[in-house]
Amino acid sequence: MKTKQIITTIILISFSHLIFAAGSLSKAELKQAETLRKAASKSDLAYEILESLTTEVGPRMAGTPGDARAVAWAENKFKELKFDRVWKEPVKLRQWNRGIEKAEIISPFPQPVMITALGNSIGTGEEGVRGEIIHFETFEDLQKAEAGEVRGKIVFISHKMHKTRDGSAYGRAVAARSKGASVAGEKGAKAIVIRSIGTDNDRLPHTGNMNYAEGVTQIPAAALSNPDADLILNQLKRGKVEIGMTMTSDIGDEYTSYNVIGEITGSENPEELIVIGGHLDSWDLGTGAVDDGAGVAITIAAAKLIADYERPKRTIRVVLWAAEEIGLVGARAYAKAHADNINNHITAAESDFGAGPIWSFDWSSANDESAFVAQLEQLLNPLGIVRGQPKSTSGPDLWPLRALGMSTFALRQDGTDYFDLHHTANDTLDKVDPEHLKQNLAAYTVWAFAVAQVPGNFGFNIN
Amino acid sequence: MKTKQIITTIILISFSHLIFAAGSLSKAELKQAETLRKAASKSDLAYEILESLTTEVGPRMAGTPGDARAVAWAENKFKELKFDRVWKEPVKLRQWNRGIEKAEIISPFPQPVMITALGNSIGTGEEGVRGEIIHFETFEDLQKAEAGEVRGKIVFISHKMHKTRDGSAYGRAVAARSKGASVAGEKGAKAIVIRSIGTDNDRLPHTGNMNYAEGVTQIPAAALSNPDADLILNQLKRGKVEIGMTMTSDIGDEYTSYNVIGEITGSENPEELIVIGGHLDSWDLGTGAVDDGAGVAITIAAAKLIADYERPKRTIRVVLWAAEEIGLVGARAYAKAHADNINNHITAAESDFGAGPIWSFDWSSANDESAFVAQLEQLLNPLGIVRGQPKSTSGPDLWPLRALGMSTFALRQDGTDYFDLHHTANDTLDKVDPEHLKQNLAAYTVWAFAVAQVPGNFGFNIN
Structure with a gap:
């Protein structure tokens, strides 16, 4: 870890002379961007790509046959759309198999309950485990508990995530999923079941990654x-609850x-x-339409629309990241492989927050008075998108590149309903509104064209 | 069948002298009904009963251990609420076991698909069946098809039910479920899969009864x-689709x-x-909150509220019907057992259309000018319920009694969203709005009190 930190520091220093120093688009370029926006607003291309991915591939959890089919699909799709260069870069990972998953309340009132194994979890063996529930409202309550009261029991965390446009409630809720098993295991629990990290009330549990x-x-x-x-909470009101669960994941x-x-190769600064x-x-339960077929489709289509209209000055590189769900494995591999070329990664945006409409844009600079930001605002306003703040977040696959200093923009989607579907069997094509997809496509097309054309740079990203 | 028709005819003639000849409620009774309405509008009793049934019993498909637990629960609940008489009447039926159910698209693009066996269906054996899909948009299209094109294939009917407040689209859509297998089987199909008879887009298939x-x-x-x-339709756009399915139902x-x-025994005309x-x-997939825990809870609570307030003149009999889902088995048994007392079944209403608010009431008489109907209108209007028509439908469990001549009222619920959940795993307590349940409770309480007090009768039911 230490060596990495040192290298990062050196890189940070070497970049720190960069500030947000973009110039501005010419009148002609502004006109071109407007024309692109209008065309993209009417284009079905993103929806067609998404329909193709969900129909012809569907579930594509990293390491499964669906993953291999998705890779082949993506290469073919880029070629079919006549991208200038198409290639793939290897990403090593370890497979995880879901297997059977079932659970039931044994007493006081026997009933089946719907569970799904968390990604990376060990199984119970075919014989299953059974035990008395010990209930905690939050992950923090579990952390505070004495080992004595947890030992030999099955931990249940019942905290429910609430809806927010920006998805900020996810960050707070997700610790129960990612770290719950470690804390419960340390205190001697037999197993852990959490309320799904989701905002719906469907009988479809939400999977997601965890680590020990x-x-x-x-x-x-x-x-x-x-x-x-x-249901378990209602039974707990009546006394002790014993459950049984069987998971053959491994x-x-x-x-x-x-x-x-x-x-799409750039014409002036390739x-x-x-x-x-x-x-x-994607996860294996749904067809990955919203997470993250939408992001794949929007960004492939945006690059294609630009290429067909006007060759951009800079190169537009569409990266379809591997194995995001199991820990940004593809993103880390890319950052490692391209660290020596980080200087040429001018800026970036990832679409990975569903298929809701974009409502604001953020950028990573201290200077929010830049003429270019004002131009972007003017270009994106007709799509219902407002200027955000000079402190951009990004999709998770850009984190490793941000750590190396790359600037990012964030085209922020409305995620109010995103966690109704996230990581469930319900993540299917019918959940995507084609009109929202058009709006996303128009925004990415305009933004990518603008940043490919504008002189100067976007400074250094401060996380 | 013939003997039955003759008996029915005799009964019809013997009742035909009855017309809707209800008198009207006294001023004092109207006041009492209003007081009851106000009390019931604030009562949590129906919700408490529903929470008890879904928590302590849950799934209760006819012939399963859940069925036996539900019967014990119901007897206990009536006794706990101090009903005057509590008893049970046997209903003979044949069990059906669901077993395992899974399916997948084999080609052109392999993906799992979510199925559920229809009630009463035979299984495929553990080895499953596989075959090419032959697609029909509607049941009628299947009926018209040549046996030659169907033979050896798996029939797929894709018609989607749409939403209506009165659920009328269900009647049109459900033939595919109830009769599809017979028609497909006759033409030599290997199996049939239908699009769920439901108005949602959740990844939870809808079961329901079928017959050969x-x-x-x-x-x-x-x-x-x-x-x-x-998904199958999207794959069919690309050519032939082969699926495999395994069901161990029997x-x-x-x-x-x-x-x-x-x-609750009547004080004047018991x-x-x-x-x-x-x-x-209920079906086995959900906890039967909406279908038909709500109806059970609303009607038990209504009788209880009346008993606690003012002993009614007539007896209020709450019948919790057995085995409705598999063909009105309990309702038929009741009608047979009580045919000789049909004359004393003054009128009836069943709540079996979910937990949505009631918006109108119908009655079974030719005379819509009756003073009593006007009084009912006055009593129910403050709940948002309007006068319907003098041609009442009823819940399905009343059909056998209607055939014997019993009049019915219909307190019609808004069923716009009912078929989102109907017969799925999603039929759980969280789908019920406690405020809607209070409105239903108030309506049933007022109506049952009014028909128990009013002199005269409600005539003969003409189906």
Whole structure:
């Protein structure tokens, strides 16, 4: 870890002379961007790409046959759309197999409950585990608990995530999923079941990745659908609750997946890169329409529309990230492989927050008076998009590149309903509004064109 | 069948002298009804009963251990609420076991799809069946098809039910479920999968009963969730689709369930019965909150509130019907057992259309000018309920009694969203709005009190 930090520091210093120093678009370029916006607002291309991915591939969890089919699909799609360069870069990962998953309340009132294993969880063996529930309202309550009261029991965390436009409630809720098993295991629990990290009330549990802290006893971890979590709470009002659960999930073999990359080569500064994309993998339960088929489709289509209209000055590189869901594995591999060229990664945006309409844009600079930001505002306003703040977040696959100093923009989607579907079987094509997809496509097209044309740079990203 | 028709005819003639000849409520009774309405509008009792049933029993498909638990729960609940008489009447039925159910698209693009076996369907055996899809948009299109094109294939009917307040689209859509297998089997199909008879787009298929016509080859019958039906349609646009499906459902043994009955004995005409109720059984996938825990809870609570306030003149009989879902088995048994007392069944209403608010009331008489109907209108208007028409429908469990001549009222619920949940795993307590339940409770309380007090009768039911 130390060596990495040192290298990062050196890179940070070497970049710190860069400030947001973009020039502005010419009148002609502004006109071109407006024409592109109008065309993209009417284009079905993103929806067609999304329909193709969900129909012809569907579930594509990293390391599964669906993952391999998705990689082949992506290469073919870029070629079919006549991208200038198409290639893939290897990403090594370890497979995880879901297996069977079922659970039931044994007493006081026997009923089946719907669970799904959390990604990376060990299984229970075919014989299953059974035990008395010990209930905590929050992850923090579990942290505070004495080992004595947890030992030999099945931990249940019942906190319900609420809806927010920016998804900020996810960050607070997700610790129960990612770290709950480690804390419960350390205190001697047999297993952990959490209320799904989701805002719906469908009988479809939400999966998602978890990890075991080093050295703790590994225990099985699952999520209950929201109605099933309610049911257990109602039974707990009447006394002790015993449940049984069987999960045959396990860790598999090493596997090589791929970041799949398609480029529209720049006409004036081909070595300078504008990076857009979404992640190609999905969870296995749905068809990954919203997470993140939408991001894949929007960004491929945006690059294609630009290429067909006016060759951009800089290169537009569409990266379809591998294995995001299991820990940004593709993103880390890319950052490692391209660290020596970080200087040429001018700026980037990832679409990975569903298919809701974009409502604001952020950028990573201290200077929010820049003429270019004002131009972007003017270009994006007709799409219902307002100027955000000079402190951009980004999709998760850009984090490793941000850590190396790359600037990002954030085209922020309305995520109010995103966590109704996120990581569930319900993540399917019918949930995507084609009109919202057009708005996203128009925004990415305009933005990517503008940043590919504008002189200067976007400074240094401060996380 | 013939003997039955003759008996029915005799009964019809013997009743035909009855017309809607209700008198009207006294001023004092109107006041009492208003007081009851106000109290019921604030009462949590129906919700408490529903929470109890869904928490302590949950799924209760006819012939399962959940059915037996529901019968015990109902007897206990009536006794706990101090009903005057509580008893049960046997209902003979045949068990059906769901078993495992899974399906997948094999080609051109392999993906799992979510199915559920239709009630009463045979299984496929553990080895499953696989075959090419032959697609029909509607049941009628299947009926018109040549056997030659269907033989050896798996029939897929893709018609999607639309939303209506009165649920009328269900009647049109449901033939695919109830009769599809017979028609497909007759033409030599291997199996049939239908798009769920439901108005949602959740990844949760809708079960429901089906039957085989006599003499036809029995084939397995299943429903796909709406998103999975869409997926197959999208793959069909690209060519032939082959699917595989495995269902281990089968017919079980004879079983005795029970109609569970609780009465509030009338003070002046105890032999005269006002029948209310809902069906006690549910499908096995959800906890039967909406279908028909709500009806059970509303009607038990209404009788209880009346008993606690003012003993009614006539007896209020709450019948919790057994085995409705598998063919009105309890309702038929009741009608047979009580045919000789049909004269004393003054009128009835069943709550079996979910937990949405009631918006109108119908009655079964030719005379819509009756003073009593005007009084009902006055009493129910403050709940947002308007006068309907003098041609009442009824919940399905009243059909056998209507055939014997009993009049019914219909307190019609808004069913716009009912078929989002109907017969799915999503039918759980969280889907019920406690405020809607209070409105239903108030309406049933007022109506049952009014028909228990008013002199005269409600005439003869003409179906």
